[in-house]
Amino acid sequence: MSGRGTPQGMTEAEKQAFLRRRRGRNWAVLIALLALVGLFYFIAMARMSVH
């Protein structure tokens, strides 16, 4: 498959695409973690209001 192998074996364009994909994944993980923190906060508030 094109692009598979060590980073050193990549062309400059492939390397840039690889870094862009990794940045995208890292942002997605950050957003998911922040959303989870927010969700736990609101769940705690909701459960306390119920009781």
Next chain:
Amino acid sequence: MSDSAINQGGAAAPLSTSSELDLSEVRDWIALLKPRVMSLVVFTGAVGLIVAPGHLHPVLAITAILCIAVAAGASGAINMWYDRDIDAVMRRTASRPIPAGRIQPRAALAFGVFLALASVVLMGLATNWVAALVLAGSIAFYVFIYTMWLKRRTPQNIVIGGAAGAFPPVIGWAAVTGHVSVEALVMFAIIFFWTPPHFWALSLFASGDYQRAGVPMLPVVAGARETRRQIWLYSLLLAPLGLLPTVIGMAGLAYGAAALVLGGFFLEAMWRVKRDAQDAEGRSLTQDAPARAAFKFSIIYLFMLFAALAADRLLFGA
């Protein structure tokens, strides 16, 4: 996630510490969750929450729906991990992230297992442990009973495996009430009997794919004519079953009228499948046009039936 995805070094850090570079994009991980299937799961789960007697704080209700969605996605990811060999030979699934080589199988499995556990625990913490238990049961049913046991062994895979997709309204109901009652089981039964005609309509025009992959779908094993007959028989069961919520007093006459009309259209669509022009061996002479139309309509049918159930509850408080 994979090694490179959790790499803390930013863009200037070594690109990967593993021998396999992670070539995935965010959309590949989303694709693992089968978002198109998820929409129906989320919708029926939400209807279960709406029609259940009682009240759930809106935040907890949204969390419950989120858990149902994530659990469905987790099941889908584990299914894609297990089925990666047959996905690779089916035209419809060959471009999925695992067979296309963009996500490593073990990463997909870890992703699915993590999401499955997280959704069950979150459901338990946010609502109650009965709902969490049913949610866990639905994941286990889809992964172990359908994916690993039935799918490759019997042409009835869809019939029994269809139960996995019928769980969401039961989970929604349990999230509100803390138990599973006959009303929840009626919603379960509607989706359970809807699944065979829905999937067999698909398998009629995708049977070549299933044959290549060695999946014993009904058209591959018993032929198209027998599949059309069974589609019709299940449709005959489903149409009156759609009226059951009104019969048991769970919904009012408005829902009953909607179910009657929708059931009529469903029967008409499936009758066209049964009467499709076919050669001596049952192969369609119309490129399965009625099956394609019936497949599309079956999705609309379930959406509208459950929408009618929710509307009946919200508008008339039945």
